[in-house]
Amino acid sequence: MSVRRERRDAVENRQLILQTAHELFSEYGVQPVSMHQIAKTAGIGQATLYRKYAHKGDLCLDMLHEYGDRLIKEIDRYLTSSSGAPAWERLSGVLDYWIDAIEDKAELLLETEAKMNCDDDRGNFFHSPMYRFSRDKIAGLLSEIAAEDPATDFDPDFAAHAIICSMSPVGYFQIKKERGYTREQIKEHYRRMFVLTARASSVRRQA
Amino acid sequence: MSVRRERRDAVENRQLILQTAHELFSEYGVQPVSMHQIAKTAGIGQATLYRKYAHKGDLCLDMLHEYGDRLIKEIDRYLTSSSGAPAWERLSGVLDYWIDAIEDKAELLLETEAKMNCDDDRGNFFHSPMYRFSRDKIAGLLSEIAAEDPATDFDPDFAAHAIICSMSPVGYFQIKKERGYTREQIKEHYRRMFVLTARASSVRRQA
């Protein structure tokens, strides 16, 4: 049995769905727009929409992919251009990119996160390239930092996962609202929490 | 205008709802049970249920309160009994309690978390005593640890919030499933990540 590629009409419908959803979200916001409304506006059937996207979070995640690809490229470029800098500084930079992404795509990310307990792989943020890439890079940087400091023996992958989880949109906006922090202040807090400790022990080691 | 206490029939209904929900959840699990089913089984109207609980996550959070109160007491007792131990050890103990709670109440917590983007205060986990208490205690322990090590200058409250977020049920079960970790292995990972670093720098300082 040969691999059959997606039918042309299916591809067209996918484009149509993404474009329609984008327009509706731009006009009314993400939360108020229903799947029914998207299908109706796009002029397609309900099932056609649900066949492509298991739920709204899944659709939102797909809408984030383009942005995610761009983000991945940007972070990659940043890491290349700053490859001479110490690991803690590069880690700090990556976390900054991540926080900017949360602010830029708050609504889509919140919607995605809300439906993330789905056991199926589709529409699960943890299977997205954006998460995978970020976790790998953060883990790599943590490894570099750990290599300089023999006292730290945490698992870099686990730690990277924990760091990303600690930056979940709900948690981010919760503390931001509660304390009235600006985006830059939160970046600074994350730096102090995850980065400066590493840097400090590294500096202390050199002394 | 005097403060009017909850009407007797309202109190009775609340008890009835909690008991009915508990029975249904025990028999079928949390996710498969609908609000309609709960109301019908309890023999009350749909609106009566929704008046008390804005959504299923809100109901789950209320069901967690009894457990949460017990947890708070346990942690408090533990902290009192181990007040002589170093701060990093007590922090480790608190995190263990928290992970046990995630495992014990996985379903209810996942349901609560899924509906947490609600802007209204009702049914928001971040306003629960369980979260407040844990954050305060963790922040206090972090302060103690930081006091011993002048190199760390993170904000204890912010750090405590980040630690709790990093332990969100979805993230917890994601990494657990992906790696096939046991509960004890994850506890160990969190220890290494958040506790041993502090301990190490403290030991290094003494040397």
Place this chain on the structure above:
DNA sequence: GATGTTACCGGACAAATGTCCGGTTGTCAA
């Protein structure tokens, strides 16, 4: 170009979430 297979289409259907409103009952004050 004809043909069989197969994925796709979308309206209709089922079920869950969330809201409204006329009727009822507990509670407070007189």
Place this chain on the structure above:
DNA sequence: TTGACAACCGGACATTTGTCCGGTAACATC
């Protein structure tokens, strides 16, 4: 005790989510 008010009650209703199935059209093969 009684009357008035406010909170509560619950069935019916509206909206949203998610699924089924008969019909249609694209793609591979001949």
